[in-house]
Amino acid sequence: MQRRYLSLAAAATATTMTLTLTGCGGGSGDGDVTLKLIAADYGDSEANSSQHYWDQLARAFEKKNPGIKVDVEVDSWTNVDKHVEDLVKEGKAPDLAQIGAYADYAAKGKLYSADQLLSIPVQADFTPSLAEAGEYHRVQYGMPFGASTRRLFYNKKLFAQAGITSPPKTWDDIAHDAALLKAHGVKMPYALPLGPEETQAETLMWMLSGGGSYTDTIGKYQINSPENIKTFNWLKDDLVGKGLTGSDPAKLNREDAFAGFADGDVGMLNGHPTLMKQAEAKGIDYGTVDLPGVKGPAKATMGVADWMMAFKQNGHRAEAGKFLDFVYSDKNVEKFSGDYGLLPVTTSASQTMMADDHYAKLHSFLKQLAGAEFYPADKTSWPLVSKTVKARMGAAVGPNGNPAGVLTDIQNTADTEDNSGE
Known part of the structure; x- marks a missing residue:
């Protein structure tokens, strides 16, 4: 919303x-x-x-x-x-x-x-x-x-070992830091959970960081906006395509990403407050920052x-x-x-x-x-849109993915459901 x-x-x-x-x-x-x-x-x-x-x-x-x-x-x-x-x-x-x-x-x-x-x-x-x-x-x-709300978590020990002196503020920083973490043997430099558990959340966080969202200022779906297409093309080409996620995003659930961070296998990921207790229980020295955006911190968090x-x-x-x-x-x-x-x-x-x-x-x-910006939970179409996002967005950033096509398909689903249900 x-x-x-x-x-x-x-x-x-x-x-x-x-x-x-x-x-x-x-x-x-x-x-x-x-x-x-x-x-x-x-x-x-x-x-x-x-x-x-x-x-x-x-x-x-x-x-x-x-x-x-x-x-x-x-x-x-x-x-x-x-x-x-x-x-x-x-x-x-x-x-x-x-x-x-x-x-x-x-x-x-x-x-x-x-x-x-x-x-x-x-x-x-x-x-x-x-x-x-x-x-x-x-x-x-x-x-x-x-x-x-959501913030970017990062592992201070892994960052120091990779020679990274400050947390990322932009997408370029994320890609640069993830590459250094990968070079130092970090299993998942950037954990990108687009598996079926909570894909709709990770998707919205990245939309916001790219200047987009699920809806516009009057509540109309804008899922396939130019900003959102640019965001997921960047993820496909500059993060997933360069092997900086360490796993297939379509198969990684949030729960597993959080567990990986608590085990010291993840360099950075988007997280919510409960991850703090999980990381502290395993002795992880972590920091948090605003979600990075294209040129600086994201306009809002989820x-x-x-x-x-x-x-x-x-x-x-x-x-x-x-x-x-x-x-x-x-x-x-x-x-x-x-x-x-x-x-x-x-x-x-x-x-x-x-x-x-x-x-x-x-x-x-x-x-x-x-x-903060929220899911468009006031729309009766949202449950179906959320379910469709969960099913489609992970593969969209994979090797054979087509972000623009997938986002447009979801937009069409959203528009059809809106027109039939409201």
């Missing part, structure tokens, strides 16, 4: 909320209610599963609100979106879902809007760029829950947010709103972000984190959040 700044729109929304929020989120309705929440798991083991976080939070909420029970089911990211989708199709929608996409449910009229749920101070506290990324047709249905949403089916608007006000309190937002190495989604929690030296390594990621 393109960046737009919403100070005026936010003021207008606040005025609208004042008129529509009377009684919203207050009280627990008549009698006892049990809210069903299905949430994604951010942990990497049973010991730090998100189930522990939600169970603790739900019990604390129930003590303060004896008329409302909260039943939380945590599922893996591999399954959770499909699990919710299946329940909705069966007519068994949960009251709340914390998953990866909201737009399709919003388009079908299945969700409460944020201003029907949250108190005015809570909704107004969302980081503006994240609040906007949660809009469908300029109404917020997706409430951000967990965010991150931002990612996951989404909380509330379904209308069970009619528990007031109870769900009361619980969400509790979920988004500063204390709970800060705890979740700290536990899982993510960025807070509210302005107040972000300010607290920026003022705390304990989170110093997250500060550079957090500073980027306000100007």
